[in-house]
Amino acid sequence: MARYFKEQDIDEFRECFYLYARSDHIKSLDELTVIMRSLGLSPTISELAGYFKHKVGKMTFADFLEVMHVHSRVENLPKEIVDAFKAADPEGRGTIPAKQLRHLLQNWGEKLSSKEVDRIFREANVNNNSMVKYEDFIKIACAPVPDYY
Structure with a gap:
């Protein structure tokens, strides 16, 4: 193995x-x-x-x-998450409003705190009024957490 x-x-x-x-x-x-x-x-x-x-x-x-x-x-978690976003993206734009993404992260599944979402957004260079390319965002969000956190 x-x-x-x-x-x-x-x-x-x-x-x-x-x-x-x-x-x-x-x-x-x-x-x-x-x-x-x-x-x-x-x-x-x-x-x-x-x-x-x-x-x-x-x-x-x-x-x-x-x-x-x-x-x-x-198991391929990033692919599964991207597929879920694609299913909710009927026009196939590949983007989601940052405010909607924040809402999803704070209210669905394992709910994240506002501070946790802020930290993820900072790491992914997302501001609250932008459109987020969800495939790029998922790559960053699903990356292993560095040891220095």
């Missing part, structure tokens, strides 16, 4: 795995859920159950890397 991931990704996976898998194995669906979500993935309960079922109730780190490889091929 090492050939599918960068060394620093494997190190991050290993650190998270051993933080939660105290006995060097994942023994429950809850542990697998916490580990994968801690790594920024959002697998469904049925996906998690399927991954865990194939490992017969005990998952080693090597098994976990295999699960991460399989799931990383399934």
Whole structure:
């Protein structure tokens, strides 16, 4: 599995795995859920159950890397978000008013605070009266958070 991931990704996976898998194995669906979500993935309960079922109730780190490889091929969050924006963009302009984007971020799903939205807008060079190219915005918003935050 090492050939599918960068060394620093494997190190991050290993650190998270051993933080939660105290006995060097994942023994429950809850542990697998916490580990994968801690790594920024959002697998469904049925996906998690399927991954865990194939490992017969005990998952080693090597098994976990295999699960991460399989799931990383399934989940592409930025593409899913862009597709949602495209579905709500019947003219296909590729833009959304900044005020509408702010409203979505603060009122839908995992609601962000005004300060969080301000920080994201600052990072993406968005002002409140502009039109936002949502594909560019999603690339910035879904980028990994730097360690210095």
